[in-house]
Amino acid sequence: MSSRVCVLGTGLIGGSVLRAATAAGWIGWGWNRTPVDAQGFDVTTDLAAVLARAATEDALVVLAVPVTALDEVLRAVAEHAPGCALTDVVSVKAPVAGAVARHGLAARFVGGHPMAGTSESGWDAGSASLFAGAAWVVAADDGLDPDTWLRVARLALDCGAHVVPAAAAEHDAAVARISHLPHLLAAVLASVGAEGGALALGLGAGSFRDGTRVAGTRPELTRAMLEANRAGLQEALDDALGRLGAARGALASTGTVAATVEDGHDARRLFTEHERFDITDVDPTDLRALREAGRAGGVLRAL
Amino acid sequence: MSSRVCVLGTGLIGGSVLRAATAAGWIGWGWNRTPVDAQGFDVTTDLAAVLARAATEDALVVLAVPVTALDEVLRAVAEHAPGCALTDVVSVKAPVAGAVARHGLAARFVGGHPMAGTSESGWDAGSASLFAGAAWVVAADDGLDPDTWLRVARLALDCGAHVVPAAAAEHDAAVARISHLPHLLAAVLASVGAEGGALALGLGAGSFRDGTRVAGTRPELTRAMLEANRAGLQEALDDALGRLGAARGALASTGTVAATVEDGHDARRLFTEHERFDITDVDPTDLRALREAGRAGGVLRAL
Numbered sequence: 001m002s003s004r005v006c007v008l009g010t011g012l013i014g015g016s017v018l019r020a021a022t023a024a025g026w027i028g029w030g031w032n033r034t035p036v037d038a039q040g041f042d043v044t045t046d047l048a049a050v051l052a053r054a055a056t057e058d059a060l061v062v063l064a065v066p067v068t069a070l071d072e073v074l075r076a077v078a079e080h081a082p083g084c085a086l087t088d089v090v091s092v093k094a095p096v097a098g099a100v101a102r103h104g105l106a107a108r109f110v111g112g113h114p115m116a117g118t119s120e121s122g123w124d125a126g127s128a129s130l131f132a133g134a135a136w137v138v139a140a141d142d143g144l145d146p147d148t149w150l151r152v153a154r155l156a157l158d159c160g161a162h163v164v165p166a167a168a169a170e171h172d173a174a175v176a177r178i179s180h181l182p183h184l185l186a187a188v189l190a191s192v193g194a195e196g197g198a199l200a201l202g203l204g205a206g207s208f209r210d211g212t213r214v215a216g217t218r219p220e221l222t223r224a225m226l227e228a229n230r231a232g233l234q235e236a237l238d239d240a241l242g243r244l245g246a247a248r249g250a251l252a253s254t255g256t257v258a259a260t261v262e263d264g265h266d267a268r269r270l271f272t273e274h275e276r277f278d279i280t281d282v283d284p285t286d287l288r289a290l291r292e293a294g295r296a297g298g299v300l301r302a303l
Numbered sequence: 304m305s306s307r308v309c310v311l312g313t314g315l316i317g318g319s320v321l322r323a324a325t326a327a328g329w330i331g332w333g334w335n336r337t338p339v340d341a342q343g344f345d346v347t348t349d350l351a352a353v354l355a356r357a358a359t360e361d362a363l364v365v366l367a368v369p370v371t372a373l374d375e376v377l378r379a380v381a382e383h384a385p386g387c388a389l390t391d392v393v394s395v396k397a398p399v400a401g402a403v404a405r406h407g408l409a410a411r412f413v414g415g416h417p418m419a420g421t422s423e424s425g426w427d428a429g430s431a432s433l434f435a436g437a438a439w440v441v442a443a444d445d446g447l448d449p450d451t452w453l454r455v456a457r458l459a460l461d462c463g464a465h466v467v468p469a470a471a472a473e474h475d476a477a478v479a480r481i482s483h484l485p486h487l488l489a490a491v492l493a494s495v496g497a498e499g500g501a502l503a504l505g506l507g508a509g510s511f512r513d514g515t516r517v518a519g520t521r522p523e524l525t526r527a528m529l530e531a532n533r534a535g536l537q538e539a540l541d542d543a544l545g546r547l548g549a550a551r552g553a554l555a556s557t558g559t560v561a562a563t564v565e566d567g568h569d570a571r572r573l574f575t576e577h578e579r580f581d582i583t584d585v586d587p588t589d590l591r592a593l594r595e596a597g598r599a600g601g602v603l604r605a606l
Contacts, residue, residue, distance in 0.1 A: 115506055115508050135505060135508075164502070164506065166502055171502075171506075173499065173503075174500075174502045174503035175503075177495050177496050177498065177499040177503045178496045178499065178503050178504070178508075178510075179506075179507075179508070181492065182492060182510035182513075183510060184550060184560065184563060184564075185488050185492055185547075186514060186571075187563050187567020187568065187570075187571075188488075188543050188547055189484065189485060189567075190567045190568075190570035190571040191563075191566045191567050191570045192484060192539055192546065193480050193570065193574060194569075194573045195480065195542060196476065196480040196481065197598065198599055198600030199469055199473060199474075199598050200476075200478075200480045200481050201573060201574050201600070202467060202577060202579055202600055203440070203467065203478060203481055204481040204482075204574055204577075205438075205481075206517075207482055207485035207486060207489070207517045208481040208482065208485050208574070210485075210516050210517070211485040211488060211489060211514060211517070212570075212571050212574065213571075214509075214514070215568055215570065216568065216571045216575065217568075218568075219561075219568045222564045223560060223564050226560050226564070227558055227559060227560060230554060233560075234555065237547065237551055237554070238551070239495045239498060240491050240492070240495050241548070241551065243491045244487070244491055244540065244543070244547070247540065248541070251536060251540070252537065255530055255533050256526070256530060257487065257530060257536075258522075258526055260487060260490050260491065260494075261486075261490050262522045263490065263494045264490020264491060264494050265518055265519065265522045265525075266497075267490075267493035267496065267497035267515075267518065268516075268518035269519070270497045270504060271493065271496060271504050271511070271512075271515065274501070274504040274507075276505055294502060295500065295502050296501055297504070297505050
């Protein structure tokens with residue numbers, strides 16, 4: 001198994017993958033659309049050359065560009081390194097898998113999603129420790145190439161993360177609930193507060209500050225993330241609308257919000273007390289067993 | 304003007320008022336339903352005696368009990384100290400004003416609401432510095448007694464807060480938007496996340512943690528707060544439902560959430576960049592001018 005990695009896009013996430021993998025002993029290099037002062041790391045703007053080297057050295061190719069740049073980069077991969085193992089770190093899995101398939105690269109593709117990030121972006125914002133202790137989802141759908149799966153999982157583990165195996169569609173549905181819906185609710189809460197004028201804004205304290213924090217994210221980043229997960233977000237939003245409608249009905253009829261508040265309190269405790277378990281007794285090429293363990297809260301900390 | 308204060312209910316807020324006012328030179332004493340080890344402060348469980356002293360010494364009486372205990376305490380005030388200046392620190396203003404009026408105590412009542420607190424409760428959780436730098440809303444509706452208004456405002460200032468003059472109804476509408484709705488959205492978000500099972504809970508990070516934090520508040524406290532502000536919360540919730548419905552429609556039709564995300568981002572910036580201005584040129588007995596200044600974002604830092 002090669003321990004070579006070729007990172008396409010060396011922003012916050014890609015740049016951190018390159019640093020972390022290199023620190024763990026991988027031989028790594030990268031491409032970025034614009035020149036980067038990569039402080040000794042091998043990062044160039046020559047996509048063809050970078051991919052030719054990946055093909056020659058059988059590197060794992062990591063897609064780390066925004067969704068909007070994916071097609072152009074995949075076209076180059078298909079031309080210069082069509083046989084390489086391929087993964088991504090681009091958040092929502094369905095659109096990436098679709099683009100990869102359109103370019104005929106599905107055979108050796110296994111999607112990934114490290115649950116790490118900061119509000120900053122670009123090479124300078126990255127670090128070798130960005131993924132330490134973080135969850136890194138690795139798609140575990142039937143039919144994926146087991147060899148590529150192990151290479152992607154090893155990359156995640158070597159970067160300091162633990163691996164959460166999950167079906168791509170289940171990943172997208174889950175992140176809609178715990179990442180994309182929070183962004184939408186934060187935006188709406190901020191707007192409702194501002195609609196209250198200077199008096200309301202001046203009285204806003206802890207609950208409003210926390211509840212609106214991610215509305216401060218750059219709108220184009222939030223939009224790209226949410227709109228790429230349209231189906232998942234609709235489902236999560238419908239769930240939220242149903243619960244809010246029930247609260248509205250109870251408030252109007254009996255004046256109580258007991259069920260909403262008590263259910264939410266129980267759910268918050270489930271979250272704060274949630275404990276992962278280590279997947280230890282599963283054959284790492286049995287993707288069905290892996291994704292079932294991941295669905296139940298299991299993680300891989302070693303291979 | 305007397306600088307004497309009688310605090311009814313010495314939990315987190317009332318206990319902190321007693322400490323802060325005493326530290327600022329007020330002569331203060333208090334009552335609590337259950338015995339409190341008040342470390343040298345004069346707190347007893349004899350409501351009649353405490354109120355008799357308030358009547359004799361012309362103290363400002365501060366209602367600091369839960370809404371559910373208000374009627375019983377007001378009955379005693381009406382019996383033992385009906386002529387005293389009266390205020391409260393019980394959050395939503397309309398139900399308190401209604402209860403005060405039912406007991407025939409409206410003539411010298413001016414409601415208040417310090418925007419401070421912690422997740423803890425009880426005397427031991429309080430401190431003399433709880434209100435330092437906080438907003439303290441003082442009701443500024445037409446017809447209130449100007450002398451009482453000044454005494455309540457002076458208490459708030461002496462406790463280290465700045466005074467936000469506001470009509471009671473406008474206060475209730477504003478806190479529905481920036482405090483009560485955030486609690487309801489946090490509860491719903493927590494439930495939607497937990498509905499995603501162990502996979503979703505295990506992937507929840509910053510946006511989910513922040514967005515659900517106040518769902519961890521004790522449900523009976525959240526319920527009491529929200530249900531006391533039924534009308535205000537319905538209005539804020541309807542505003543949120545309208546915006547979420549628009550987002551749902553846009554997502555289903557064009558696949559975009561641009562308007563929701565951009566409006567929310569602008570609103571969050573209005574909040575983080577919101578600056579209060581000092582009310583300096585208003586006669587402090589002109590309640591209409593005061594509440595208009597408060598509505599525009601003004602605060603009193605001195606009298």
